[in-house]
Amino acid sequence: MIVTGPVGTATAPLARRNPVAKLAAALVFSFTLVATIDPVAPAVAIAIELAVLPLFGVRYATLARRAWPLLLSALGVVFTMVLFAADRTGTLLLDAGPVTVTTGVLASASGLALRLVAVALPGVLVFATTDPTDLADALIQNAKAPPRFALGALAAFRMLPLLAAEWQLLGMARRARGVDAGRNPVARLRLFAATAFALLVGAIRRGTRLATAMDARGFDAGTPRTVARRQRFTVADTALILGAAVLAGAALTVSILLGTFQPLLG
Known part of the structure; x- marks a missing residue:
């Protein structure tokens, strides 16, 4: 993780x-x-x-x-x-x-x-x-970064553990189906590329859903935002x-x- x-x-x-x-x-x-x-x-x-x-x-x-x-x-x-x-x-x-x-x-x-x-x-x-939350708050308050950028970066940063967990899940799912490279380095490289591509597709789908959910909650409303924690x-x-x-x-x-x-x- x-x-x-x-x-x-x-x-x-x-x-x-x-x-x-x-x-x-x-x-x-x-x-x-x-x-x-x-x-x-x-x-x-x-x-x-x-x-x-x-x-x-x-x-x-x-x-x-x-x-x-x-x-x-x-x-x-x-x-x-x-x-x-x-x-x-x-x-x-x-x-x-x-x-x-x-x-x-x-x-x-x-x-x-x-x-x-x-x-x-x-x-x-x-x-x-x-x-990460303190960094996003400080970027908005002290560096005057656009909230859309700071909050979007925070959301992406919070998704890193999910990517690590999904990588492990993909590996276990492939082994459960009998897909194993063994000691063949070429097969290992092919399996790595296939797993990485599957992870990329899943990350794009999750990012699209997250962006839609954040827009639905008003993160891109353009109105002045208040802050809960002063930096x-x-x-x-x-x-x-x-x-x-x-x-x-x-x-x-x-x-x-x-x-x-x-x-x-x-």
Whole structure:
């Protein structure tokens, strides 16, 4: 089952900040790192993110369970770059037939993989410590987002556990009918594609019914809406955004001082 609610301690110093402030801080911290392609700046950024993790009330084991697909993606980036990178400059480290590994390839691959983790990890922290309903309320009240967009995103976010449950149901239904791929990788791939297509069709049908039901209940009436829970944007929330900008600048400064800074453009 996919958990969409917060998994951190709600009373932690940064976990109780305004959802829009946390989202803005994550965006500021992440997109600043896009300015360079060297591995030092994202490595420093990851160290900072792990250091402030207790302030969000999230355990390291919980973060590992949530972010393991991200780590697999980073490893996939390194593997792909090592095999297919065009730039093979630097000292030769390994020459195994078609696979040639150099220091230049490793630097590029590690920089891209670390930047992927450093950019995505703040978003993982935000959604791991934010209630989806609070985020929708804050988007409407503080970010002045259209209610149709915010409430629609909230409804879609709440449907994620249903998709996970339906995926398991489809798998059990196919096994009950004797449809099993066994140890054949090609059959497994075919079965996965068929199950994914069935899940997509079911998701589209459920989304259409949900949209019709929300329109029938006046969610698209266009009239001014009231809010039941106020989301206040305080000085501490502003300080969180400024702090994220300062820390991101510190990561870039370390890269510049060490002479490894490589601008993305130029």
